[in-house]
Amino acid sequence: MSSLPPLRIAVQKKGRLLDESIQLLKECGIKIDNGRDQLKAAARNFPIEVLYLRNSDIPQYIQDGVADIGIIGENTIIEKKKEVEIVQKLGFSKCRLSLATPKDIPYGSVQDLDGKRIATSYPVSLQLFLDANNIKADIHEISGSVEIAPNIGLADAICDLVSTGSTLFKNGLEEQDIVLKSEAVIAASPKIDQERRDILDRLLFRVKSVLAARNKKYLLMNVPTAKVDDIIGILPGMRSPTVLPLAEEGWSSVHTVIDEGRFWDIIDELRTSGAEGILIVPIDKMIL
Ligand SMILES: Nc1ncnc2c1ncn2[C@@H]1O[C@H](COP(=O)(O)OP(=O)(O)OP(=O)(O)O)[C@@H](O)[C@H]1O
Ligand SMILES: O=P(O)(O)OC[C@H]1O[C@H](OP(=O)(O)OP(=O)(O)O)[C@H](O)[C@@H]1O
Ligand SMILES: [Mg+2]
Known part of the structure; x- marks a missing residue:
């Protein structure tokens, strides 16, 4: 464990934002030593400290620098008229x-x-x-x-x-x-110091990787080599899917990343064009 001063992150003590806030930190690989009753909990493997606070108090705590960052609804920041910097939109609690x-x-x-x-x-x-x-x-x-x-x-x-x-x-x-x-956002304090800003940057790197992977799937399928171009034409937005030869002559394996929702739109076309053994695999993180 490093000796850096921890980044203090305010999350809702109870309410609509809590579960997804904790889930996000978990998916970022951050292990928090419990303690909702304890109201303050340190992470075991990352220099952050979680402060469990009343939703409506969080913007004030961030503005004052009592918390370095917080997970909060944008609407609460506006309502409380606080000077905080929105550093990442999180896509939940819309x-x-x-x-x-x-x-x-x-x-x-x-x-x-x-x-x-x-x-x-x-x-x-x-x-x-x-x-x-x-x-x-x-x-x-x-x-x-x-x-x-x-x-x-x-x-x-x-x-x-x-x-x-x-x-x-x-x-x-x-x-x-x-x-x-x-929607829920990560907001940062105007008073955050450089050391904690560096920790925030490391956290944001992880958060972006987690968010990028959400709703994306890794799609693999076997395709007659003669049909590879047709299949690539069906795949939305992919400039260069991976195409690998299979052990069986005349067949290839095509891999790509796809929006989960889009997949159902093209499944019939893929099958009609000869795709077989289609696998859709969840993606845990996507490093952009
Ligand atoms: N119905 C909803 N659907 C999606 N997001 C919501 C909904 N209601 C509220 N939110 C978002 O979740 C945030 C927290 O709402 P919640 O109801 O948990 O707290 P609260 O009752 O506003 O807490 P406090 O009274 O402490 O401010 C809101 O500020 C808003 O951004
Ligand atoms: O459009 P809907 O999906 O019906 O959601 C809207 C409701 O959600 C929120 O209340 P909440 O359930 O958070 O209760 P609260 O007043 O206790 O915060 C909001 O104040 C609305 O009452
Ligand atoms: Mg509410």
């Missing part, structure tokens, strides 16, 4: 902050909200959006269960996070305008 209104009340445009009451847990983000659209509305801040507000006469509209839309649907609300889009 959601949008949206305005929604009761589905039985006609809605033309955001201008219809002028003079109305809007319930939200994100007053700063909402105010920015209203100002940009020249709308004056009465923002009613509540900390949760926002979708219930129109049903109990507390507001005419709401502004809350949406991903599947099922909470809106269950509460008879319709999504109208998107205020902002968000």
Whole structure:
């Protein structure tokens, strides 16, 4: 174990970001000595220390340098108006902050909200959006269960996070305008020192390799050598797949990396063109 000062990384203590944050660190080969109850845990094999914190407190801790970096939703950074640097988007916890209104009340445009009451847990983000659209509305801040507000006469509209839309649907609300889009990111402190910045760079190298491999598959198949060009023509976006001769005369093995979703689009074509023994293998890491 090196004697470097550890990079302090803030993650959510509990909530939607926690599991995927820990999973990401794990896939980066970082072993954390438990301790959610302990609220601070060191990694055994990498110079980082994990701080388990309240989601809404994380941007402040990063800005102040109490944590060097954190895994947090972009929307929380905006809401808390903190000066932190987004160094890596992580592709999970994708959601949008949206305005929604009761589905039985006609809605033309955001201008219809002028003079109305809007319930939200994100007053700063909402105010920015209203100002940009020249709308004056009465923002009613509540900390949760926002979708219930129109049903109990507390507001005419709401502004809350949406991903599947099922909470809106269950509460008879319709999504109208998107205020902002968000996903989990790694944010870094303006106060991070050079030694820890170096550790961050090593961490980011691993994170990028893990993210690049997600949703990618390694595809292998046996192809009659005469059909190799046809098969390569079907494979999306690959300039130079690997083609190896098989022991059996007249057959080749073709290897390539492919988006998992794309594979199902071309499977029939590959088979019609003579591909056999098709294997789709997960990729653990991709070093770019
Ligand atoms: N329905 C959702 N789908 C996808 N991502 C979401 C959803 N709801 C929230 N998120 C993202 O996850 C982050 C954490 O949400 P979570 O509900 O766990 O915490 P929270 O209740 O906002 O915590 P706190 O009250 O401490 O701020 C949000 O800031 C947002 O970026
Ligand atoms: O579009 P959907 O997939 O239905 O997700 C939207 C819901 O998810 C979030 O709440 P969460 O479940 O995080 O509860 P919370 O208020 O306790 O944070 C958000 O505040 C919405 O209520
Ligand atoms: Mg929530």
